[in-house]
Amino acid sequence: xxxxxxxxxxxxxxxxxxxxxxxxxxxxxxxxxxxxxxxxxxxxxxxxxxxxxxxxxxxxxxxxxxxxxxxxxxxxxxxxxxxxxxxxxxxxxxxxxxxxxxxxxxxxxxxxxxxxxxxxxxxxxxxxxxxxxxxxxxxxxxxxxxxxxxxxxxxxxxxxxxxxxxxxxxxxxxxxxxxxxxxxxxxxxxxxxxxxxxxxxxxxxxxxxxxxxxxxxxxxxxxxxxxxxxxxxxxxxxxxxxxxxxx
Amino acid sequence: xxxxxxxxxxxxxxxxxxxxxxxxxxxxxxxxxxxxxxxxxxxxxxxxxxxxxxxxxxxxxxxxxxxxxxxxxxxxxxxxxxxxxxxxxxxxxxxxxxxxxxxxxxxxxxxxxxxxxxxxxxxxxxxxxxxxxxxxxxxxxxxxxxxxxxxxxxxxxxxxxxxxxxxxxxxxxxxxxxxxxxxxxxxxxxxxxxxxxxxxxxxxxxxxxxxxxxxxxxxxxxxxxxxxxxxxxxxxxxxxxxxxxxxxxxxxxxxxxxxxxxxxxxxxxxxxxxxxxxxxxxxxxxxxxxxxxxxxxxxxxxxxxxxxxxxxxxxxxxxxxxxxxxxxxxxxxxxxxxxxxxxxxxxxxxxxxxxxxxxx
Numbered sequence: 001x002x003x004x005x006x007x008x009x010x011x012x013x014x015x016x017x018x019x020x021x022x023x024x025x026x027x028x029x030x031x032x033x034x035x036x037x038x039x040x041x042x043x044x045x046x047x048x049x050x051x052x053x054x055x056x057x058x059x060x061x062x063x064x065x066x067x068x069x070x071x072x073x074x075x076x077x078x079x080x081x082x083x084x085x086x087x088x089x090x091x092x093x094x095x096x097x098x099x100x101x102x103x104x105x106x107x108x109x110x111x112x113x114x115x116x117x118x119x120x121x122x123x124x125x126x127x128x129x130x131x132x133x134x135x136x137x138x139x140x141x142x143x144x145x146x147x148x149x150x151x152x153x154x155x156x157x158x159x160x161x162x163x164x165x166x167x168x169x170x171x172x173x174x175x176x177x178x179x180x181x182x183x184x185x186x187x188x189x190x191x192x193x194x195x196x197x198x199x200x201x202x203x204x205x206x207x208x209x210x211x212x213x214x215x216x217x218x219x220x221x222x223x224x225x226x227x228x229x230x231x232x233x234x235x236x237x238x239x240x241x242x243x244x245x246x247x
Numbered sequence: 248x249x250x251x252x253x254x255x256x257x258x259x260x261x262x263x264x265x266x267x268x269x270x271x272x273x274x275x276x277x278x279x280x281x282x283x284x285x286x287x288x289x290x291x292x293x294x295x296x297x298x299x300x301x302x303x304x305x306x307x308x309x310x311x312x313x314x315x316x317x318x319x320x321x322x323x324x325x326x327x328x329x330x331x332x333x334x335x336x337x338x339x340x341x342x343x344x345x346x347x348x349x350x351x352x353x354x355x356x357x358x359x360x361x362x363x364x365x366x367x368x369x370x371x372x373x374x375x376x377x378x379x380x381x382x383x384x385x386x387x388x389x390x391x392x393x394x395x396x397x398x399x400x401x402x403x404x405x406x407x408x409x410x411x412x413x414x415x416x417x418x419x420x421x422x423x424x425x426x427x428x429x430x431x432x433x434x435x436x437x438x439x440x441x442x443x444x445x446x447x448x449x450x451x452x453x454x455x456x457x458x459x460x461x462x463x464x465x466x467x468x469x470x471x472x473x474x475x476x477x478x479x480x481x482x483x484x485x486x487x488x489x490x491x492x493x494x495x496x497x498x499x500x501x502x503x504x505x506x507x508x509x510x511x512x513x514x515x516x517x518x519x520x521x522x523x524x525x526x527x528x529x530x531x532x533x534x535x536x537x538x539x540x541x542x543x544x545x546x547x548x549x550x551x552x553x554x555x556x557x558x559x560x561x562x563x564x565x566x567x568x569x570x571x572x573x574x575x576x577x578x579x580x581x582x583x584x585x586x587x588x589x590x591x592x593x594x595x596x597x598x599x600x601x602x603x604x605x606x607x
């Protein structure tokens with residue numbers, strides 16, 4: 001098995017309280033992986049630790065076999081919709097273009113190539129018509145599509161999505177899933193923080209069950225068992241702690 | 248126009264331009280309060296700089312302002328790191344403590360140094376008449392420098408303002424960029440203090456950005472427009488305050504800006520309150536028409552028995568977003584539909600004969 005992300009002994013704490021404790025897990029290349037666990041389990045924090053957005057207290061993270069270097073842009077991030085200020089003065093195309101900022105480097109403005117990349121990403125998520133719409137006028141589902149388009153414009157190898165299906169309607173969920181499956185078909189790695197246990201087996205190949213510690217991980221057939229779910233959600237109460245703020 | 252007035256107006260315009268554009272950075276991050284805390288916290292620095300150096304030179308006093316404003320911000324960051332006090336509360340604390348110390352120092356200076364401090368209290372409410380050509384040079388240099396910085400870091404700053412986490416994931420030095428933004432904000436405040444004063448400076452930072460945001464959906468346009476609003480209010484305010492002796496400039500500039508911001512809040516297209524009110528009115532009218540159309544259609548399907556129809560059937564057709572029940576009650580008040588408790592709704596038959604004929 002080739003690994004996209006390898007995590008060893010990862011501990012993240014916020015004001016002395018562990019949010020993630022002693023995580024050992026690995027996520028395979030070219031698969032759809034779900035990160036599942038109750039509120040406060042540290043799911044978002046795990047993504048942010050991989051991306052270098054929060055600094056771990058301890059542990060090693062390797063991305064495609066090497067320590068993670070953000071500027072290599074091989075990992076694209078789709079944050080939770082609610083974390084952003086949608087009143088910000090920008091259009092749909094502006095946001096999609098942000099995905100190309102990494103390849104541009106300092107002092108360079110997006111040009112024709114970047115525009116084409118962003119337009120293609122918008123087309124992939126079905127937002128071509130809305131390219132010039134202010135983001136403040138988008139519905140929840142459209143907001144989620146823009147964020148996915150921005151990640152696509154980054155042309156990364158690994159895509160980390162934080163609850164992309166949260167609060168979107170069924171057609172949007174289906175459309176997003178189509179894009180994610182298309183990514184998988186391109187041998188890209190897709191990792192999703194997911195809430196809906198009923199769709200895990202249908203959507204995903206691999207699962208990480210998380211509750212501050214890593215409860216289980218592996219192919220759906222092996223790891224996504226009632227016994228493991230009980231251990232993740234029930235069994236032992238884990239005090240919910242606040243997620244750490246970004247550094 | 249005499250020379251002094253020209254200097255004063257140019258200075259106030261430059262200051263409005265710089266603070267308006269740079270304040271937009273804070274407005275778009277929803278951190279306008281930072282400006283308020285820093286400008287109030289500048290007061291003790293100004294007075295101390297005077298007490299220690301004995302000089303009234305603007306550069307000396309501005310340096311003092313910058314130092315104590317920055318100290319206040321560092322204190323806020325320490326509070327945030329070491330306690331569970333929230334950002335706004337920490338800013339409020341810093342503002343109150345620093346400003347309080349500043350006022351105490353100011354009255355001490357009044358007693359000890361006598362008339363020499365006469366120039367200091369202008370920092371409370373601002374006095375543009377004290378601007379000199381040398382001050383204009385400082386403003387112009389600062390203005391040009393910040394302009395080039397903001398242009399050079401255009402897309403990085405934009406990304407940090409909109410989504411700092413994503414910027415971090417792309418490998419941008421977000422912390423340093425955020426620090427740069429704060430430094431720019433402090434600079435804008437410091438050069439504005441002499442003209443506007445510590446009490447109202449934050450309004451000059453926030454109001455232009457808030458007004459400009461109403462008029463445009465584009466980041467760049469919001470910047471330019473905020474700068475323009477600042478420039479306009481600065482120049483006009485300085486001119487107005489020159490008309491009468493001892494009229495403080497700060498409050499006049501701020502009044503003009505507040506007027507602009509309030510106006511923008513009401514009349515701007517799409518985001519303005521009037522526009523939204525009209526849009527809601529129109530949506531309400533459309534919804535009423537839709538409900539009436541459905542009722543008419545229901546009655547057409549049962550032409551021979553004039554029975555009422557449940558609201559739920561209308562709701563099903565129009566979808567869950569339409570507040571069908573509220574609309575029906577509204578229409579009832581207008582006499583267009585009638586309610587039969589327990590059975591449902593029907594069109595009001597003011598003239599049953601006519602309705603009947605039109606059907607057949």
